[in-house]
Amino acid sequence: MSRPPAAAPSREGQEAPAMRRILVALDGDESARVALEAAAGLAAALEAELVGLFIEDTELLEAADLPVTWSIPRVSGPRGALDSLAMGRALKVSALEAGRAVAAAARRHHLPWSFEVRRGAMVEQVLNEARGFDLLAMGASCEAMRRTGVEVTGGLMAMPGPGALLLARGTRCSSGPLVALYKDSERVLALAQRLAALQRRRLVIVAAGASAADASVRHEHALQRLRLAGLRGSARKLVMDRPDAVGAALRLEYPGILLLDRRDDIVAGLSLASLAREAACSLLVLK
Amino acid sequence: MPIDALSSEMLCWRCAAGELLVASSDDLEDLGDAIGQERAIAAIRFGIEMPRAGYNIFALGPEGIGKHTLLRRLMEARAKDQARPFDWCHVSNFEDPRAPRLLQLNAGRGAAFRDDMAHFVEEVRHALRSAFESDDYRTRRQVLEEEFKETQDKALEDIAEDAKARGIALMRTPVGFAFAPIADGKVIKPEDFQHIPEDERKRIETDIEGLQKRLQQVLEETPRRVKALRDKLRELSDQVATFAVGHLVEDLRGRYADLPEVVRFLNAVQHDVVRNVAAVAGASEQAAAEDASAAAESQDGHPLFRRYRVNLLVDNSETEHAPVIYEDDPSYDRLRGRIEHRAEMGALLTDLHMIRPGALHRANGGYLILDARKVVTRPMAWEGLKQALLSHEVRIEPLAQTMGLISTVSLEPEAAPLDVKVVLVGEREIYYLLAQLDPEFERLFKVAADFDERIERSGKNNLLYARLVATMIRHEKLRPFDAGALAKVLEHGARQAGDAERLSTHMESLSDLLCEADHLAAQEGRSRVTAADVLAAGDSRIYRLDRVRERIQEEMRRGTIAIDTEGERPGQINGLSVMQIGGLAFGKPSRITARIRLGRGELVDIEREVELGGPLHSKGVMILAGFLAARYATDRPLSLSASLVFEQSYGGVDGDSASSAELYALLSAIAELPIKQNYAVTGSVSQHGEVQAIGGVNEKIEGFFDLCAARGLTGSQGVLIPRSNVKHLMLHTRVVDAAAAGEFRVFPIDTIDQGIELLTGVPAGERDAEGNFPEGTVNHRVEARLRVLADRRRAFGTHGAGEAAT
Known part of the structure; x- marks a missing residue:
């Protein structure tokens, strides 16, 4: 199986950012x-x-x-x-x-x-x-x-x-599934797809929307991306109808790495530190 | 009284082709039973039907008489009426892994149980993987871990917050925690700290002291909290694993509900699965699910799952009745089973799946046939067999461990109860040696099945023998044998028995003869085997083995080995011995000479003096001294010294069959009467001068005949044999034909007197009323010579004594 090129040409906002x-x-x-x-x-x-x-x-x-x-030893013994x-x-x-x-x-x-x-x-x-x-x-x-x-x-x-x-954080960082939190950012989808293909990891796309219909559109889009890429993975709809909706959805996926795009407006409103704690996983955030 | 030579008819029994009243072997029915083995058959039947311990069987008799065939037939017939035995399985002993347990199941259920457990392992893997990868489990586990982490972090954060409020930072350093005062979010530098007012420094110091104590309390609590977390995680894993495997075990419990031992094992399996999955899950708190899955994925190579599999030690699913097993190589391991090892990183490892059954396991509930010679010659095999039979159980234990040579940790599988009838097959010597040397032998092998190597020849037995031959012909898919061929086979049987009145039951040589005759008939393009084929088969077999005999005969003809076949010589006679080389026995003439001189009655057996004579030969020579003294020197000392020797004999001599020849040579030497060299002599002698039977009479006569024939038969040549051996005569046609033509003679002898008359041509002489032998007779000359020697000895003794006195 041939690998995709390491540094694919990037179209700002559409393609995965190059990481050399x-x-x-x-x-x-x-x-x-x-x-x-x-x-x-x-x-x-x-x-x-x-x-x-x-x-x-x-x-x-x-x-x-x-x-x-x-000095107070972590495990045992008196202070020194x-x-x-x-x-x-x-x-x-x-x-x-x-x-x-x-x-x-x-x-x-x-x-x-x-x-x-x-x-x-x-x-x-x-x-x-x-x-x-x-x-x-x-x-x-x-x-x-x-x-x-x-x-x-x-x-x-x-x-x-x-x-x-x-x-x-956590031992699943290198082996657990990649979970991409997606609302509008194509970059995060592209990066998640690329890493999933290269590392042969399971990919879950959490497609968020303010309403069920909104989430369904993104969910369909995410599924289409997966199909086109021929990737092993799944997509989940996330309706942002309550403050802890994201955390609850992520816990169910048990991610290895959670991928986010800071430019995505869904991310802007989140406390990433607490999100990472709740999901008990690693975060990969695109600036 | 002159002795008449035997007629040619008496030299061999001839079976008339018409005697059997059949045209060919096709006309004869199969023979179902062995002939002439009634005693052995009765013993075997008794042994295999006797249900008590110790009634194992020793089938004794020479090789090749069909012991194995008969035993197998009788045992298989008996085994068909007996139920097939249990299956045996080794399974893990979770309490003591070094001692795998043994389960007994009805025949056929062992394989099913093995397959069920293999399937169970597969199912358990999937069930555990599903359970430990489930959202439910992961969430519950994550909650527990987060609880722990939050508690831990909160405790530290509380301290850190409190510290921060007091202007102090909690720092993590490579060597632990530390508190340091801060200002504007940065640690105060040491030089700045000196400038802080004393009160403030004291306050900071006091605060840090308090914070340190709180931190230490938190850290001291950590191991307890970790243990509590571990307990909770284990409890969670137990619950999940129990739920995952419970229904699987329940299915199996239902299937084997009638077998309490199996159910007990299944309970132990369930407990062990739960206990070990908990252990695996607890091994890594952060990745319990991955670990459990990894364990589940690693096939049965993972000890966790391999230990639930079953080692089916004995599988009787394909058996239809009690087993009859023959173990060709009855070494200790192959009898009792063994524990194999695999090398891994320089270490030898094993587990219950590497336990292999022995012949005793496979024959358990049935019959085991073993070659006695192999059992007693394989290291520790005899001891191992006895131990199993005495204890009524078979325990698999490495030989080196049994002998105390190694003490490394190995498996000690549970012993299997043993219910087997063992049959040892061997020569009589081994039976008698074991009976004599091993006190436990007769306790364990109470039944002796003694096979006879020959049967009486009679009209009825001849027919039975012919039927046996016909059965073998059909079994071996040979051409039919015509009536003449069958007759020759019977004659061959008598010759094999070495007795004209007996037939050999040596089945192997009989079978060989039939096959070889069939082969010759095939080469000749005949559809039936004829008498000529049988004779040719017998002759060609001799020819193939005949090289040594021919060389010896050749050297006799060339005079290298000195044997006279004409003329007369005093103190010299042709004795006859039998040599057995490989599969061929043949007669060999030997020159025996005797020399005498004045002496004190010593009879020097030169063979014995140089340790070439066996005890039986020495006994024969001593009998001669007894005969001489009793007959000729009852009233005076036997005053001669005589020496006897087998000339040109460079190997051992044993047996007393030459004792009559030695006596003739001795009498000839004493009487100074020459012996006719155209005769050869065989026969042992008693102290009364009676000539007694010997073995190998046919080979001996043929040996001398062949030499005479090679030099040219004169009509005066012949052999003196004991009359009691006449019934054993089954001479080759060439001898019989020569005798019929008057070219060679065989004389039956009863006494030494008859023999010496024939050999010297001088009457032996009997004592008259006054106790004297007639003048001119052999005995008179012997007695007179001995008297002279006695007188000389007396005179010599007196003279010598006088000289000594002066």
Whole structure:
């Protein structure tokens, strides 16, 4: 079976956005590892380059030197004293492990890859480095984002940076079905179809409409797209008649990755962070 | 009294072609039973009908007399009236996986049960996959996980919010959590912290202390919450799995409701499915459904499902009655079963599906026939068989483990109750050895079925024998044998028996003769086998094996092996022995010589001195000393030293059939009377000088005849045989024909005196009223010579003693 070209010509608003360079931001968090695996899978499917990035968070180093700051182990044992030297060593160990993980993922997927370590404030550094990348992948529970008060999706989306964002969580991120939330965005349908074909994953299109008739039109359109593409998948109608309708519909599909287009007006009104929590899945948001 | 040679009619029994009153084998009915084996048949019938333990059968007798055929026939006839035995299955023992359980099912239900369980495994896979991929399950699971996560996150978020309200951030670092004061959303730098007023620093410190305690409490609670989550997830999995498989097991329970052991196993299966699916589901909290599905998808290679399958150890679905099994290779493993292993990553692994049955399992409820020699020569096979019969059960256990050579963990399958009649088939020697050496043998094999290798020849038996021949001809799909051919086959039977009054029951050689005669008839293009074909078959078989005999005869003719067939020599005689090489026995003349001198009565058997003589030969020589002393030296010491030897004999000599020849040589040497070399002699001798029967008389006569014939028959040549062997004479036509023409003679001898007269041409002589032998007789000359020797010895002893005294 021949694969579709990795970089299909894009018609703005109609075709799937090209993704040639993918940056994955790593900290010590488990969800970052999930992001790495998902990013590597996407890079392999799209024949993209994978770049790993580890930020040595200067805030952690500064906090470690405070006389009132103690380390409290996650699992067991009493609190321990902290200093910037010890924290620096711990960050270097984490960076080393992150580099190994990127190398291993790249080897598994036969990818062109690189890995970089930067020091600085986490959020600023990530966004700064993400310029020029088509996709930024990171763990959904990135601690620095939460600490600095950046609203994970909304905030990131508002900033300049990559064309798409993958916020990863859960082990189904790389294998579970792709669920596309679709109302008006052809881009999201195109990307979902492309990824489903390349990764041979089940695709579910949740066709939303303000009314049943509206949802039926989109549902029919989605089915037609699936038929034309010859894809294994299904479509579900979603009538936006109550505030939790989207969350309820998504829970039923148990997605691996939920694909959204921020330009789609259905998305504009949603809290993506809470949506991701409700659906307990990863989010891939097109800016 | 001169001894007359036997007439040619007495040298061989000839079966007249008309004696059987049939034109060919086609006119003879099949023979249903073996002939001449009434004792063995009665014993076998008794053994197979006797239901008590220990009444196993040992069928003893020479190879090739049809023991196997008869046993199989009798046993199969009996087995047809007996119900087919149970099927046996090994199934998992969930309490102790090392000891698979054994289930007994009616014949045919084992295979059905195996297939049912295989189908069950397939269904379970689908049922579990459906159940664990269902929206219902996923949602319920997700709810539980989210509950947990929310509780955990909320606890941390509460602390984080509280901290934030106090101007403190909760930070996740590579080494755990940490609290740090913040200002404007950023952590206060250490140098700035120093500039904070003392009270404020104290306040921050106190707040952080409090927050840390709260955080530690939350973290300490985490393992309990994780365990609670795991319990809930397990409970959920149990419910789902029970629902998914319950109806499947219920169907099977209904099908096997009459078999409590099977129902018990099915209950255990249900419990195990639920327990293990819960374990799989609990193994990965985030991907329980995927894990369960993966387990379900991995065919029966996954131990979770493979363990529910059935190993059908014994399948009697195709059997119609009790089995009759012959195990050709009765090694320990093939008798008792074995546990196979597969190599994986350098380790040897096994499971209950690699348990293989042995012959005892397959024959359970029926009959097992084994070759005794193979059983006793295969390592531990005899012990393994006995152990099974004594304990009435068969346990599959690796041989090395039984012998204590290995102690690695392996399977210990539940033993199968054993109800089998074992029949050992072997030579008599093995039976007698086992009876003598193994105290348990007679306890386990109470029935001896002793097969006779020959039957009496009579008018009735001749006909039965002919019917047996005809049956074999038809069984082997051979050409019909005409009346002459049948007669020759009977004669061959008598020759095989080595007795003109008996017929051999050696079925294998008989069958070979028939097939070979048929082959020769086919080559000649005949539609019937004739007497000539039978004779040619017998001769050609001898010819194929005859090389050694011919070489020996050739060397005798060339004088390399010194055997005289004319002239006279004192102290020298032609003895006769039989050599058995491969499938051919033939007679070989040997020169026996005796030398005497003054001595103390020693009779030196040179063969014994050099350890070439067997005990029977030595016994024969010692009898000669007894005879000499008793007849000639009752009132004085036997004062000679004599030596006897088989000239040019380089192998062992055993048996006493040459003892009469040795005595003749000795008497000749003592009496200084020459023996005629145109005679050869065979026969053992008693201490009273009576000549006794020996074996192989036909081969011995033919051996000497062939040498004489090769050198040219003179009419004076012949063989002296014991009269008691006359009834055994079944000589080849060439000898009989020569005898009829007066060219060769066979003399029946009763006593040594008769023999020595014939050999020396001098009367033996009998004691007169005064106890003296007549002058000039052999005995007189012997006695006189011994007297002279005794006198010399006395004189020599006195003289020697005087010298010694001076």
